[in-house]
Amino acid sequence: METKAVKFGGKLVTTKEFLAEGHSFCIGCGEALAIRLAMKALGENVIMAMATGCDEVTTTPLPYTSWRVPWMHTLFENTAAEISGVEAGLKILVKKGRMPEKNIICVAMGGDGATSDIGIQALSGAFERGHDFIYICLDNEAYMNTGIQRSSATPYGASTTTAPAGKFSMGQATRKKNMVAIAAAHDIPYVATACPSYRFDLMKKVRKGAELKGPAYVHILSPCPTGWRYGTDLAIKIGQLAVQTGIFPLYEIENGRYRLNADPPKLKPIEEYLKLQGRYRHLTAEQVQRIQQMVNEDYAKLKEKVKASPL
Amino acid sequence: MSRRVALEASHAVAEAVRMADVDVIAAYPITPQTHIPERLAEMVANGELNAAYIPVESEHSAMSTCLGAAAVGARTFTATAGQGLELMHEVVYVASSMRYPVVMAVCNRALSAPLSVWGDHSDAMAVRDTGWIQVFCQNGQEAFDLTLWAFRVGENPKVLFPVMVHLDGFTLSHVTEPVILPEQSEVDKFLPRFQYPFALNPDKPMTHGAFGPPDIYSETKLAQEVAFRKSKEVILQGWKEFGDIFGRYYHPVEEYKTENAETLLLTMGAFTETAKIVIDDRRDKGEAIGLISLRLWRPFPFEEFRRIVKGARLLIVFDRCISFGLGGPVFSEIRSALYDEEPRPKVVGIIGGLGGRDMSEENFDYVINRGKEIAEKGSDRMLETVGIR
Amino acid sequence: MADELTWKDMEVGNIILEAGNASFRKTGDWRTERPILDKEKCIKCALCWIYCPDAAIKPGEEGYYESDLYYCKGCGICSSICPVGAIKMIEEQET
Numbered sequence: 001m002e003t004k005a006v007k008f009g010g011k012l013v014t015t016k017e018f019l020a021e022g023h024s025f026c027i028g029c030g031e032a033l034a035i036r037l038a039m040k041a042l043g044e045n046v047i048m049a050m051a052t053g054c055d056e057v058t059t060t061p062l063p064y065t066s067w068r069v070p071w072m073h074t075l076f077e078n079t080a081a082e083i084s085g086v087e088a089g090l091k092i093l094v095k096k097g098r099m100p101e102k103n104i105i106c107v108a109m110g111g112d113g114a115t116s117d118i119g120i121q122a123l124s125g126a127f128e129r130g131h132d133f134i135y136i137c138l139d140n141e142a143y144m145n146t147g148i149q150r151s152s153a154t155p156y157g158a159s160t161t162t163a164p165a166g167k168f169s170m171g172q173a174t175r176k177k178n179m180v181a182i183a184a185a186h187d188i189p190y191v192a193t194a195c196p197s198y199r200f201d202l203m204k205k206v207r208k209g210a211e212l213k214g215p216a217y218v219h220i221l222s223p224c225p226t227g228w229r230y231g232t233d234l235a236i237k238i239g240q241l242a243v244q245t246g247i248f249p250l251y252e253i254e255n256g257r258y259r260l261n262a263d264p265p266k267l268k269p270i271e272e273y274l275k276l277q278g279r280y281r282h283l284t285a286e287q288v289q290r291i292q293q294m295v296n297e298d299y300a301k302l303k304e305k306v307k308a309s310p311l
Numbered sequence: 312m313s314r315r316v317a318l319e320a321s322h323a324v325a326e327a328v329r330m331a332d333v334d335v336i337a338a339y340p341i342t343p344q345t346h347i348p349e350r351l352a353e354m355v356a357n358g359e360l361n362a363a364y365i366p367v368e369s370e371h372s373a374m375s376t377c378l379g380a381a382a383v384g385a386r387t388f389t390a391t392a393g394q395g396l397e398l399m400h401e402v403v404y405v406a407s408s409m410r411y412p413v414v415m416a417v418c419n420r421a422l423s424a425p426l427s428v429w430g431d432h433s434d435a436m437a438v439r440d441t442g443w444i445q446v447f448c449q450n451g452q453e454a455f456d457l458t459l460w461a462f463r464v465g466e467n468p469k470v471l472f473p474v475m476v477h478l479d480g481f482t483l484s485h486v487t488e489p490v491i492l493p494e495q496s497e498v499d500k501f502l503p504r505f506q507y508p509f510a511l512n513p514d515k516p517m518t519h520g521a522f523g524p525p526d527i528y529s530e531t532k533l534a535q536e537v538a539f540r541k542s543k544e545v546i547l548q549g550w551k552e553f554g555d556i557f558g559r560y561y562h563p564v565e566e567y568k569t570e571n572a573e574t575l576l577l578t579m580g581a582f583t584e585t586a587k588i589v590i591d592d593r594r595d596k597g598e599a600i601g602l603i604s605l606r607l608w609r610p611f612p613f614e615e616f617r618r619i620v621k622g623a624r625l626l627i628v629f630d631r632c633i634s635f636g637l638g639g640p641v642f643s644e645i646r647s648a649l650y651d652e653e654p655r656p657k658v659v660g661i662i663g664g665l666g667g668r669d670m671s672e673e674n675f676d677y678v679i680n681r682g683k684e685i686a687e688k689g690s691d692r693m694l695e696t697v698g699i700r
Numbered sequence: 701m702a703d704e705l706t707w708k709d710m711e712v713g714n715i716i717l718e719a720g721n722a723s724f725r726k727t728g729d730w731r732t733e734r735p736i737l738d739k740e741k742c743i744k745c746a747l748c749w750i751y752c753p754d755a756a757i758k759p760g761e762e763g764y765y766e767s768d769l770y771y772c773k774g775c776g777i778c779s780s781i782c783p784v785g786a787i788k789m790i791e792e793q794e795t
Contacts, residue, residue, distance in 0.1 A: 003759040006746045017755045020720035021771045022727050025753060028775030032753035045513050049379060052522075060521035062531070062714055063702055064722035070511035072382050073520035074405050078375035081367060085337060085379025085387075086511070088363040092334045093385055096361055098504075104513060122375065125368030199750055225775075233776030233789070236751055410713035471712055509715050518716040526703040534710035 011200060014040055016068075023066040024058040028232030030223030030239065031055060031138045033196040035109070038136055038220070041203035042105060042210055044069055047090070049083040051110030051119060052076040054145040055138060077118035080126035080135060083108035087131045105210045106133035112153035113143045116179040127186035127215045134209040134216040137179060140224040148227040152177035155247070157291050158279045160227075165282035175294065183217035184253045190216040191253040196223075197239030201250060201261055221248045229278025241273040246299040252311070259311040260302070270295050313497070313557075318490040320451040320483050321346035324390070324416045324476070326490075327458035329360045330498045334385035334505075337365040337376035341395040342428040343480040344418040348390060370395035374402035374413070381411035382519055384510035386462065389413065392480055393420030393427075396434045400441075406473040407442030408535055409520060412465030412507075413473040415443075416458060418484040419580065419631075421666040429667020430480030432580065432631035435608070436640045442539055444474040444546065445608040447580045449565075451488035453606075454478050456559060459498065464549040466505050470542045477608070479581035479631075481667060486581075493557055501556050543610055563612035564619055565604040568594050572601030575623045575656065576679060577645065579605045580631070582670045589675040600679065611644065617652055626656040627682030629675075629697075631664040638662070638694060659685045663697035674698050727754065731774035733789040735767045741786035748778035748787060 005012040018039035025032035031054055048071045050056050056073050059066035074082055087106040093099045108126075110119055115137040123135060142160045143149040150160040150172055159171035184191045190209050194202040202220065209216030221242055223235045230238060242248035246267040252259045270292045274280040283291070318326065324347050328336070336355070338348040354360040363380075367373045370391050377387040391399065396417055406413050419435050421427035435445070444464060448454045454476070461474035478484050509517060523531055546563070554560030565583075568590055569575060578586045583604040590602045603619055605612070620626055626649075630639030637643055642660025649655040659682045664670045674697050685695065711717065735748075742764060749757045749765040756771035757778060767778070779787040 006749060006759060008746065008750070013750065015759060019755070020723040021755045021768070022723040022725035023754070024725070024727065027730060027773040028777055029753050033751065033777075036753065036755060037750070044516075047383065047511050047513070057522060059722070060518055060716070061702075061722075062521040062523050062527045063705065063711075063716055064725075065518035065521055065716045065718075066720060066722045067518050068516055068720040070513055070516045071518050072379070072511060073522075074375060074378050074409065075401060078372060078402065081372035081375035082379040084365060084367070084372075085335065085376035085381070085385075086383050087379075088337075088365050088376070089335050089380035089383040089385035089387075092361075092363040093383065096334065099384075102513070121368060122372050125372055128368070129365065196751075231776070232774075233780040235753070235775075235777055236781045408713070509713065509717075516719040518719070519713065521714060521716055523714070524702065527705065530705060530707040531710050531714050533707035537707065538712070 018044060018068045019059065020066040020068055025054065026226050028225045028235055030196055030235040031140055033235060034138055034202070034220045034222045037196055037199055037202050038206045039069070041206040042107060045102065046070070046105045046107050047086050048072070048107045048109065049079050049086060051079040051114035053111035053114055054140070055109060055111070057145055076114055078122050079108045079110045079114060079119060080122040083133050084126045084129065084131045087133050107210070108133060108135045110137060111144070112137060112139040112141060113151040116152045116177045124186065127183065127188050130214055132213055134206070134218065136206065137217070137219045138222045139219060140222040140227060142227050144224050144227045153179065156294060157283055157287055159282060160279070170287060171282065180219050184256070187256065188215040188217060189213070189255055193219045193248065193250055195221045195239040195243055195248060195250065197236045198243065198250060205252065227279065230276050234276060238273070238276055241268065241276070244268045245270045245273045245295065247273060247295050249299060249302055251302065251306070254311055257309045257311040258306040260306050267299065313491055313493045315489050315491050317487050318451055319346060319485060319487045320454040320478055321418070321485065322350050323451045323455040323490045324458050324478070325350035325354065326492060327455045328388050329354050330495060331386065331459055331462050331502055333360070333362050333388045335363045335365065335377065335380035335387045336389065337367050337373045337380070337387070338389045339367050339370045339373045339391070339395060341370070341392050343420060343430070343484050344390045344392040344395070344416070346484065347416055370399040371402055374399040374406060377413045378402065378406060378409065378411050381413055381507065382511050384505065384507040386505040387413045388415070390416040390418070392418040393422055393434045396438060397422060400438070403438055403441045403443065410471040411473060412471055414458065414461040414465060414476070415473065416476045416478060418478050418480040420480040427666040430482050431665045431667070435477050436632045436634065438475070439609065439640070442472065442535060443609065444472050444542060445477065446606055447477045447608055448483060449581055449583045449604065450483065451486065451490045452559070454483065455490050455492070456553065456557070456561070459502065460549055460553050463502050464542070464545055467545045468508055470545045472539060472542055477580060483581040497556055501552060540610055546607065561606060562615065563607035564615045565606055566619055567602040567604065569601035569603060569619060571599055572623055573599040574625045574627065574679065574683065575620060576600070576602045577605065577626060577628045578602065579608070579641065582664060585670055585672060586675045589672050589679065593679070611648065613648055616648060620649070620656055621654070623656040625682065625686045626658045627678060628658060628660045629678055630660060630662045633662055633665070657686045659695065661695045661697050663699065668698055670698065726770055727773050728770045731772060731792050733774040733776060734769065734772065734792050735774070735776070735778050735787045736790055737764065737766060738786045738788070739764060741784050743784055745783060747781055747783065751777055751781050753777065
């Protein structure tokens with residue numbers, strides 16, 4: 001008999017795969033896992049819009065598709081505008097009695113480039129208009145699909161092909177754009193960070209964001225073996241270290257109030273996270289120290305926000 | 312009972328959208344299109360139109376939002392002009408290649424730089440290749456009629472292409488004219504409910520917008536072109552049905568006093584009406600001159616156009632746009648369309664009416680006289696223009 | 701295969717009507733290593749199942765979770781996160 005769900009303690013996770021096996025994500029891709037988990041949390045009553053990027057290109061080469069849910073892709077920077085149309089279209093068709101109310105979840109997915117660079121305008125507009133949708137950012141911290149070029153989500157000190165480490169360059173010289181804070185600044189009902197290494201936390205947040213009325217933003221760290229340059233088996237470990245060192249804290253912002261989901265009494269030194277990845281290989285001890293300083297600063301700032309408006 | 316009202320052409324477009332019971336409107340304001348979204352927003356706010364009005368944050372998002380709405384089966388409309396049409400340029404192509412029957416009104420506006428909010432056809436010419444069915448309106452009645460007709464044709468399951476309705480910015484968009492508005496029951500007879508055969512829905516999951524590797528992209532483009540050319544049948548059928556119900560028949564190329572014409576003037580859009588006055592005068596004086604107006608711009612009406620100009624000795628093409636390094640874009644296309652014809656008229660092109668520069672009757676007189684002169688003696692000018700100092 | 705299709709075979713708007721039709725792709729061919737499960741050690745925690753980016757691990761006989769070698773790309777995540785070291789990665793053999 002076919003197993004319908006897998007039990008993890010008190011939780012049941014469906015065995016249905018909405019992202020079909022046989023996709024062409026890289027070996028050991030953290031983003032593929034993030035999407036797989038998110039889809040399990042979302043279920044089949046969805047309509048998805050996806051931006052150009054790794055997730056789109058590895059799943060839909062004409063005439064084949066890996067998607068087992070209704071799915072659309074048009075361009076790179078307009079996913080939030082596209083899903084706004086889907087959402088408004090569904091709402092008005094129901095209102096006019098042309099289709100039954102089925103509470104279809106409108107989901108938009110895009111990479112870090114599609115979200116915080118080229119697509120930030122459309123996303124901001126969709127947030128401001130208050131459409132009922134969940135936007136999931138798959139953050140692998142660069143334009144990975146096109147060959148590891150830097151984005152505004154590339155962390156300080158990381159080497160990419162367009163901000164490479166070199167004789168006169170340390171790689172990324174700017175700080176990672178805080179897309180989570182930008183989403184929160186729109187006063188949307190739900191904003192969260194997630195990491196596939198924390199599978200239930202991720203699924204819970206995606207489910208929560210999907211079920212809420214209004215815009216929701218879930219920012220998922222997606223470790224990339226190709227671009228971050230680490231062994232294909234390390235996605236889970238690296239994700240765990242990202243959280244344990246504090247460089248990617250797991251938190252939620254519900255109607256402006258903060259909840260830190262994991263607050264280790266002592267953060268692991270950032271070096272443990274950096275040394276596993278080839279994109280940081282060029283860093284000097286001082287640069288690593290600077291990064292440690294920045295992580296500490298940012299984490300402290302977050303803790304202040306949590307203290308000031310706790311959930 | 313149909314009624315005759317005074318309507319600004321922009322409002323005539325909005326009225327057609329209302330009577331078509333559009334579901335989703337996503338638009339961004341830009342001069343000289345603003346009266347269209349304003350009127351539509353007002354209609355929605357007062358319950359005259361049961362639609363979702365989405366005040367998007369740019370034209371790129373306007374068209375993108377229309378694609379999302381069309382993908383789930385909503386009847387969608389937007390409007391723009393000039394820079395707005397340029398900003399959504401990449402999305403305009405996608406509407407056609409993904410076969411979403413969005414309808415868009417464009418209040419033709421000149422392109423920057425320098426910034427100009429005033430009318431000419433450069434925005435329309437920039438989207439020639441995008442695969443949208445395109446028509447040019449001469450007056451307020453056409454603005455209403457062609458917008459309504461656009462939904463009928465675009466949504467036909469044998470077509471499923473987006474449709475662009477061009478109105479000259481200010482010269483037509485902001486002009487109040489008498490417009491005959493039909494009864495809602497007549498409109499409902501002409502325009503059935505939109506039934507998009509590929510609507511995204513969890514009941515039947517499908518994928519829209521897969522990418523095209525080299526081993527398949529060419530086939531998709533050929534398929535698109537074949538379907539696009541075939542849409543001409545439905546375009547003509549749509550106009551016949553429109554005429555049968557509303558009493559006004561439209562044709563891809565309008566002929567005005569072309570019988571036994573030795574000289575023909577070709578215009579597009581609102582200035583056609585000014586040119587007609589000049590043609591009337593000259594005909595009264597015994598000149599064998601006529602006018603043709605391209606109403607259908609894409610797919611290009613090769614058949615009708617070639618048949619109509621066959622007997623003429625001279626065809627003077629008036630362009631409201633400079634294609635840099637080439638000359639008049641319509642002029643170039645017309646010449647190309649006639650290249651293989653035997654016999655064919657001599658074709659000359661004159662450019663004017665840029666960035667809101669008016670075209671008076673005197674200007675059209677000049678165009679005709681100069682056109683004849685060029686036909687006889689040739690031209691040593693780099694570019695033939697009218698009304699440019 | 702795609703290169704056997706002609707323009708006439710193109711769907712309107714290039715829409716793909718059959719959901720998940722890419723699942724015929726044998727990504728197992730990508731492997732240079734394959735996972736081997738030691739059933740003695742396995743505690744059936746299903747972590748390998750949930751953490752596989754390719755959904756290549758499936759619930760199998762007697763509650764064990766086993767790799768579908770048709771799809772398994774050999775990334776080694778399952779081996780890396782197994783709490784009891786029940787999965788070993790071995791070099792793919794030439795067959």
